[in-house]
Amino acid sequence: MNLQEYKEAVEKLNLYSYHYYVLDDPITTDEVYDKLYHEVVEYEQNNKDDILKKSPTMRVGDAVRDGFTKAPHLTRMWSLEDVFDADGLQKWLTKTYKLDKKISFYCEPKFDGASLNLIYENGELTQAITRGDGEIGELITQNVKTIKTVPLTIEYEERIEIRGEVVIFKEEFEKINEARMREGEAVFANPRNAAAGSLRQLDSAVTASRNLVFLPYGVGENALEHKLLSDKMEFIYSLGFRKPPQSSTCKDFAEIEEIYEVMKRDRDSYSMMLDGMVVKVNEIASQIDMGYTVKNPRFSVAYKFPAVEKITTVKEIVLQVGRTGAVTPVAIVEPTDIDGVVVERATLHNFDEIDRKDIRLNDKVIILRSGDVIPKIIKVLTHERDGSEVKYERPQSCPVCSSELLDEGVLLKCQNLTCEARVINSIIYFASKPCLNIDGLGNKIVEALFNSGLVKSVVDLFDLTLDKLLELEGFKEKKSQNLLNSLENAKGSEYWRFLNSLGIEHVGEVASKTLSEKFGSNFLHVSKEEIIACDGIGEEMAESVLEFVRVNKETILKLQDILKPLEPVQKEEAKENPFKGKTAVLTGTMSESRGDIKDMLENLGAKVSGSVSKKTDFLIYGEDAGSKYDKAISLHVECITEDEMRKKISGSV
Structure with a gap:
């Protein structure tokens, strides 16, 4: 990096920071920001005379935006140095051990939310201040008082600053975005931005509606006399604050690595987003002795997880047809590695999603991968467009059978009951574990049976014979006989399994059990009112059942005759116990x-x-x-x- 490249990098980082902190509208990923930031740090270390006053290394957070009163923190809120792998952690430990060899460590999750400083005086919450630039933040006390996990009073009379992270649970984040979509409002890119945006509402009622959660991670000014940070934090939790999961003490590099690997493995099972683990020296006297650099405490480090967000390019949009005829768009993206997995596809949910986000072919986008779920596009980088992008036109015909599609707005549907994709997916579902659990009927087998002409519907499965199967390529005698045995074993299944296997839209395992227990095979003759009277079944599901029976009654009767599913046995009413009716x-x-x-x-x-x-x-x-x-x-x-x-x-x- 030369001087000109350094100046351009500083401008870029400040632009990224402005969008991230002030507008709550990120235009790049953490990974891109961190990489560029560390290049700037490296340049500045070797060229101290060139350091610009506006360099992001000279500040902690970002400017306080208009609309809120500014308020100073009693003691500065610092940001943490980042490390990204075991080598980086080892280097930090080496530096730390040079300052003090007789130390242990306190590890806790690094939550991906918005930092907040709470000031209590005489046991009452008097101020709540955002991080801001680390010394001055935004005074948002009224908003914070609506957060149920923030105690308004505590049993501690001295003045104290309690720092923590405000997060939104992932499930709540999805609900907020769904509501914003319905209202035609821009959705939040991620839970972190949703948390920050929710805190900065001028109307406290909006903040209250967002179900924010405050998780303490430390203290600022305080008169506490604990010798260990772990003990101090236990005291903070005892005041009525929520304790973060999986915080623990450890003594060396090996134990820190072990805890880190567990947190990284479990990150997707947490209710909230995590982006790493914070490692702190546990001895408070040692923390005081180690002190601070211009920007960071020397006694603490953020050990970041591998990025789950990456920038890539949309190359194509392909269509998938499900068993109900619903046509789902999927983005084919430039292959990109996310945490060791090469991602080439991203879900688009539905066609409204494409329109709402204005996703175009050749667009640069940010994709998010979480666990084993197919990655999704969370943001289009419109500022990166160069004119080569192409708008996507909603299809008019089924990509599999070419039938005209029914446009229901959010959904497009193929109405052709004999469409290859619909039939194949219906058979796969029919044979799946929650349905009739027929071994040997995987995707490739079903496709082979369909393409051979032997099976064009689920009813045809029960006309298969050994001779017919042996005529097909790849079907040996043992494999064929096993399949026939599995089909035979499906007969006499519980009635709810049979009902579930029909694939009625909106009706899953729970509803199938409810309908089966209430009506059994008589469900073919019940009214809408009788169905709605069942626990947990609404009007939409009832209409779906009635419409399915109207269209497919003949097929249902044929299958009942072949499979002879067992009518449900009326259960004796359970005796009184703590779980009855619960x-x-x-x-x-x-x-x-x-x-x-x-x-x-x-x-x-x-x-x-x-x-x-x-x-x-x-x-x-x-x-x-x-x-x-x-x-x-x-x-x-x-x-x-x-x-x-x-x-x-x-x-x-």
């Missing part, structure tokens, strides 16, 4: 399969749901409980272990 959710690893525990609870008269809500009565958790546990805590749902559940059942509790 809604429970299971999470984590149990001593036996969750399916068995689910069956046991249902036999006790409980309803077992797959997600936590305000209607949940119990969360029953095992080892490695994830985001469901966090959400249950936030909703004040009673959380019990598997052992506690069994004690309740046996009447010990």
Whole structure:
């Protein structure tokens, strides 16, 4: 990097910073920013006379924006030095050990939210201030008082600054963006920006509606006398603050690495976004001795996770047709490595998403990969457009069978019941585990059967013979016989499995069980009012059932005749017990399969749901409980272990 490149890099970083901190509208990824920032740091270390006063290395956060009163922090809020791998951590430890060899470390998740400083005096919250430039921030006390995880009073009379991160749970973030889409408003790029934007509302009612969560990570001015940071933080949590998950102490590089790898592995199971782990010297006296550089504390470092956001280019938009005929667009992107996985596709959800984000072919975009979920485009970099971009036109015909598509606005649908894609996906679903669980009917086998002309509908599966299968390429006798045995074993399945296998739109496993228990095979003759009267079934689902029966009654009767599914046995009403009539959710690893525990609870008269809500009565958790546990805590749902559940059942509790 030469002087001119350095000046241009500083301008770029300041532009990125302005969009990130002030506008809550990032125009690049953390990875791109961090890379350029470290190039600037390296140049400045070798060319101290060239350092510009406006260099981002000379500041902590960014300017306070108009609209809020400015307020000073009692003590400065520092930013942290970043390291990105084990070598970087080892170098930081080497520097730290030179200052003090007799130290241990405190590790905690680095939450990806908005930093906040709370000032309490005489036990009352008097000020809440954003980070700002580290010395002066925005006074947003009224907004912060709406955050349920911020105590308005604490049992500590001395003046104290409690620092932390304000986050939005991932599930809540999706709800906020869905609501903004419905109102025609711009969506937030990520939960971090949603948290920052929610804090900076001029109307406190908007902040209150966003379900923000405050997670403390340290203190500023204080008169506490703890010798260890870990003890000091336990005291802070005892004042009524939420304790972050997975904070721990460790003694050396190996233990820090072990904790880091666990956090990195589990990052997607957290309710909130994490972008790394913070490592701090645990001994407070040593922290004081080590002090600060111009920008960072010497006693702490942010050990960042590999980037999950990357910039890439949209090369093509392809279409997929599902079993219900819904046509889903998928973006083909320039291959890019995200945390060791080469990403070439990104979900676009629906055609409204393309229009709303104005996604064009050849656009530069930011994609986000989270866990095993297909990556998604979270932002289009419109400022990077050069004129080569091409607008995407909504298709008029099915990409598989060429039938005219029904345009429902958000969705496009192929209405051709004999469309190859619809038939193949319907058969795959019919044979899947939650349905009839037919071994040997994977994607490639179903495609081969369809393309051979032997199977054009699920009914045709039961006309297959050994002779017919042996005529197909790749079908040996053992493989063919196993498939025929699996088809035979599907007969006599529980009625709810049969109902679920039909693939009625909006009707999944839970609704299939409800309808089966209530009506059995008589569901073919029930009215809309009778269906709606069932617990958990609304008008849309009822209409879907009635329409499916109207169109497919003959096929349903044929399948019933072939499969002879077992009519549901009327269960005896469960005796009184702590779970009767209650809604429970299971999470984590149990001593036996969750399916068995689910069956046991249902036999006790409980309803077992797959997600936590305000209607949940119990969360029953095992080892490695994830985001469901966090959400249950936030909703004040009673959380019990598997052992506690069994004690309740046996009447010990």
